[in-house]
Amino acid sequence: xxxxxxxxxxxxxxxxxxxxxxxxxxxxxxxxxxxxxxxxxxxxxxxxxxxxxxxxxxxxxxxxxxxxxxxxxxxxxxxxxxxxxxxxxxxxxxxxxxxxxxxxxxxxxxxxxxxxxxxxxxxxxxxxxxxxxxxxxxxxxxxxxxxxxxxxxxxxxxxxxxxxxxxxxxxxxxxxxxxxxxxxxxxxxxxxxxxxxxxxxxxxxxxxxxxxxxxxxxxxxxxxxxxxxxxxxxxxxxxxxxxxxxxxxxxxxxxxxxxxxxxxxxxxxxxxxxxxxxxxxxxxxxxxxxxxxxxxxxxxxxxxxxxxxxxxxxxxxxxxxxxxxxxxxxxxxxxxxxxxxxxxxxxxxxxxxxxxxxxxxxxxxxxxxxxxxxxxxxxxxxxxxxxxxxxxxxx
Numbered sequence: 001x002x003x004x005x006x007x008x009x010x011x012x013x014x015x016x017x018x019x020x021x022x023x024x025x026x027x028x029x030x031x032x033x034x035x036x037x038x039x040x041x042x043x044x045x046x047x048x049x050x051x052x053x054x055x056x057x058x059x060x061x062x063x064x065x066x067x068x069x070x071x072x073x074x075x076x077x078x079x080x081x082x083x084x085x086x087x088x089x090x091x092x093x094x095x096x097x098x099x100x101x102x103x104x105x106x107x108x109x110x111x112x113x114x115x116x117x118x119x120x121x122x123x124x125x126x127x128x129x130x131x132x133x134x135x136x137x138x139x140x141x142x143x144x145x146x147x148x149x150x151x152x153x154x155x156x157x158x159x160x161x162x163x164x165x166x167x168x169x170x171x172x173x174x175x176x177x178x179x180x181x182x183x184x185x186x187x188x189x190x191x192x193x194x195x196x197x198x199x200x201x202x203x204x205x206x207x208x209x210x211x212x213x214x215x216x217x218x219x220x221x222x223x224x225x226x227x228x229x230x231x232x233x234x235x236x237x238x239x240x241x242x243x244x245x246x247x248x249x250x251x252x253x254x255x256x257x258x259x260x261x262x263x264x265x266x267x268x269x270x271x272x273x274x275x276x277x278x279x280x281x282x283x284x285x286x287x288x289x290x291x292x293x294x295x296x297x298x299x300x301x302x303x304x305x306x307x308x309x310x311x312x313x314x315x316x317x318x319x320x321x322x323x324x325x326x327x328x329x330x331x332x333x334x335x336x337x338x339x340x341x342x343x344x345x346x347x348x349x350x351x352x353x354x355x356x357x358x359x360x361x362x363x364x365x366x367x368x369x370x371x372x373x374x375x376x377x378x379x380x381x382x383x384x385x386x387x388x389x390x391x392x393x394x395x
Contacts, residue, residue: 024279034280034319038272043259046117046181046274050245050252051315056277062163064236065258068233069106069129070184070241071171074152075137075193076126079118080198081155082141083386090119094140103131103170109210112135120209120255127207128214131170138169145169145188159190173235181256188230188243188254202229207281219267220244224274226337232266232267240266244345246274253277274315286351290366294332296346298369298385300377301338308332308346314361329353330363333386344370 015344037047037057044060056059082088094117103111108124110116110132110346115357118140124133145168152166161183167174192199205222206215209356217232226246233241239259246253255273260266292307318326332347347363 005115007313013304017059019216028302034036034353038276039294040257040273041260041265042257042269044147044181045255045257045273047277048185048189049252049277049281049315050192050315051283051285052317053189054255054317056317057273058181061185063129064163064175064178064180066238066285067171067184068179068235068238068241069131069171070170070179070231070233070243071166071177072125072129072134072233073157073184073187073191073231073243075134075148075169076122076168076198076201077187077195078155079137079141080191080195082196083118084195088118088135088141089116090122092118092140094118094121094136097139098134099145100132100139104169105131105172106212107132109209111210114257122196122201123204123207124209126201126231127204127216128209129217130348131172134169146287154272156187157225159186159247160188169235171235173237175292181258184243184256184395185254188245192252192254199229202231217263218242218263218331219263220246223267224271226278227274233385234263240268242266244274246278246329251278251281251283261302281317282320282323283315284323285313285315287314289313292366293349293363294330296332296336298336298338298340299380300372301340301369302372302376303369306336306340306346306369310349310361310362311343311364314349314359316351317363318358322353325353338369338371342366342367342368 030174040059044063044065046058046061047056048054049056057074078124095112096112096114096116098112099111108128108130121133121137124130125137135145138145142148142151148169164183165176167177203221204216206213224246226248227244228333230243232297236342240263241258244255253274255270257266257270260269287310289310289312290307294308295305296308297304298306316341329348336346342365343379345362346365349361349363350357351359
């Protein structure tokens with residue numbers, strides 16, 4: 001009987017009725033008028049929304065570049081990860097090696113043979129961009145900078161930084177040491193999301209060690225109160241680089257700017273990117289992870305109704321003033337039969353704007369549903385058959 005019934009089923013999509021959800025209606029919205037991104041003087045850049053991950057503006061985001069001291073964002077990510085894993089501690093005392101002491105470039109002025117805490121070394125790397133501190137941390141975590149670079153690459157792969165390869169912890173030039181603007185945005189997003197407390201180190205404007213006070217090279221920390229990080233970089237071949245994050249009200253943006261001509265230009269161009277993103281775009285939190293968006297019929301189970309939702313919190317970034325023009329639709333599998341496991345995909349959610357699909361997400365079961373008793377299954381099969389026959393006959 002079940003096979004006969006299945007012949008009458010249609011595969012038409014069903015529409016979700018969102019319970020307690022901010023579903024916009026396409027009325028009374030402002031015209032869709034958004035200017036192009038400003039002309040940015042850089043070899044490459046990308047501007048993304050932190051929550052939604054949407055790219056708002058970009059130039060050569062996938063081009064391979066030399067990261068210079070932006071490398072230290074990954075060095076910091078690995079060190080913080082190892083702190084969280086318990087392999088090192090903030091109060092560990094690190095004996096400074098000759099290699100670390102001799103590092104060229106920016107330094108926190110640690111001395112060979114002296115003991116420095118991990119916490120001070122992190123500040124020296126994050127705030128002062130110390131190459132000496134970076135190597136000392138790498139050696140403490142992994143025994144050598146070379147092995148630490150292997151860790152960096154493993155973390156990069158786990159984050160999806162597919163166009164990145166590291167050979168050192170400092171960013172000193174090397175032919176096999178490279179990344180992209182897009183990958184640096186991925187890394188920055190992960191740092192802020194996974195380690196929000198430690199991220200606060202990147203907002204510090206100065207640090208004093210060994211009687212020497214040095215100031216954070218990210219001048220946007222003084223210029224724009226919404227900026228709370230992140231890192232500068234410079235070598236002769238890489239040019240002047242800056243990764244920045246800023247939060248205004250509930251919206252956070254991440255900008256990655258690479259290859260500016262001087263330190264003033266990297267600040268000026270990064271500010272232009274941030275202002276553009278905040279002025280012309282807005283981000284909305286649509287649905288929480290696990291929020292019940294719909295109840296659908298499930299057959300032959302211990303219960304008759306099944307809640308559907310999303311596996312992750314859903315944010316969306318759109319042109320400012322266009323929220324009411326969002327179109328939210330869905331499709332649900334036409335026949336759902338127990339057993340069903342929590343997290344099993346049973347449909348899709350579609351969000352579009354201006355005739356363009358912005359988001360397509362799986363709708364999943366929010367709970368397990370076991371098969372019902374023999375009589376429950378039999379009753380449901382009969383009910384489905386009758387429903388399909390009456391529908392076929394137009395009754």
